[in-house]
Amino acid sequence: MMLAVLAAALVAPMGCAPSVPPAPTTVRRIAVLPPCDATGRPLAQGALVTTYAAPAEGLGTILASAAREELARQGFQIVDPGMVAAATAGRVPASPESAGEIVASGKLDATALFIRVRRWEFTYPTMRTNEIIAALDVMLVDAASRRIVWEVRRPTKPVPLHGELIGGQADTVAAQDVMREVFAALGPR
Numbered sequence: 182m183m184l185a186v187l188a189a190a191l192v193a194p195m196g197c198a199p200s201v202p203p204a205p206t207t208v209r210r211i212a213v214l215p216p217c218d219a220t221g222r223p224l225a226q227g228a229l230v231t232t233y234a235a236p237a238e239g240l241g242t243i244l245a246s247a248a249r250e251e252l253a254r255q256g257f258q259i260v261d262p263g264m265v266a267a268a269t270a271g272r273v274p275a276s277p278e279s280a281g282e283i284v285a286s287g288k289l290d291a292t293a294l295f296i297r298v299r300r301w302e303f304t305y306p307t308m309r310t311n312e313i314i315a316a317l318d319v320m321l322v323d324a325a326s327r328r329i330v331w332e333v334r335r336p337t338k339p340v341p342l343h344g345e346l347i348g349g350q351a352d353t354v355a356a357q358d359v360m361r362e363v364f365a366a367l368g369p370r
Contacts, residue, residue: 205330205331207330208257208292208321208330208331209257209258210257210258210259210260210290210291210292211252211257211258211259211260211291211292211293211294211321212259212260212264212265212268212284212287212289212291212292212293212294213245213248213249213252213259213260213262213265213294213296214245214265214269214273214274214280214283214284214293214294214295214296215241215245215269215273215274216240216241216244216245216273216296216297216298216317217273217274217275217296217297217298218297218298218299219297219298219299219300221275221276221297222273222275223241223273224239224240224241224244224273224298225239225240225241225242238349238353240298240301240352240356241273243349243352243353243356244296244298244356244360245262245296246356247353247356247357247359247360248294248296248319248360248364249262250357250360251357251360251361251364252294252364252367255364255367255368255369256369257367258291260289260291264287264289265287265289267287268283268284268286268287268288268289269283269287274293274295276295277293277295277320277322277327277329278322278327280293280294280295280320280322281293281322281323281324281325281326281327281328282324282327284322284324285324285325285327289324291324292321292322292323292324292330293321293322293323293324294319294320294321294322295318295319295320295321295322296317296318296319297317297318297319297320298315298316298317299316299317299318299337300314300315300316300317300337301313301314301315301316301317301352301355302314303351304339308347308348309345309346309347309351310342310345310346310351311341311342311343311344311345311346312339312340312341312342313339313340313342313351313352313355314337314338314339314340315335315337315338315339315340315355315359316335316336316337316338317334317335317359317363318332318333318334318335319332319333319335319363319364320332320333331367333363333366335359335362335363340355340358340359342354342355
């Protein structure tokens with residue numbers, strides 16, 4: 182009896198987990214737009230100078246690059262980042278609707294990828310970490326209708342780094358792991 186109750190307690194939460202449907206088959210070509218934070222402001226995109234005067238990519242650049250790599254690995258056509266930069270003219274979408282508008286006005290003939298970072302921080306206020314706490318929303322937006330056609334909301338939870346890393350290295354490894362997790366539901370093309 183006790184074993185049955187324990188098994189039910191362990192299995193029940195798994196049955197309640199929301200499932201993410203695959204992207205519509207019409208999504209083939211994706212324009213990865215610069216990510217924003219929870220308030221709609223841009224994340225750091227360009228090169229930053231670290232304490233040691235070495236250039237480091239901003240979190241927005243790291244996340245966009247990881248998203249492009251993972252989507253390409255799954256067989257999606259990715260709009261060249263230079264074309265996206267020209268089409269956005271420095272604009273960062275603050276909402277899924279503005280992401281669709283940017284892609285439509287830039288005549289990119291693609292589905293917009295909108296990334297909103299709700300939380301991204303080291304677990305301890307030091308230069309080194311072995312995990313990053315991350316939460317974000319990722320959406321594919323039809324440029325013509327400005328409607329969301331697929332979305333994932335990653336809850337706040339740690340991203341283990343399997344070792345202690347410094348700043349930009351930690352962000353890069355965590356971004357790759359998060360994008361692999363988020364886009365797993367899309368399925369290969």
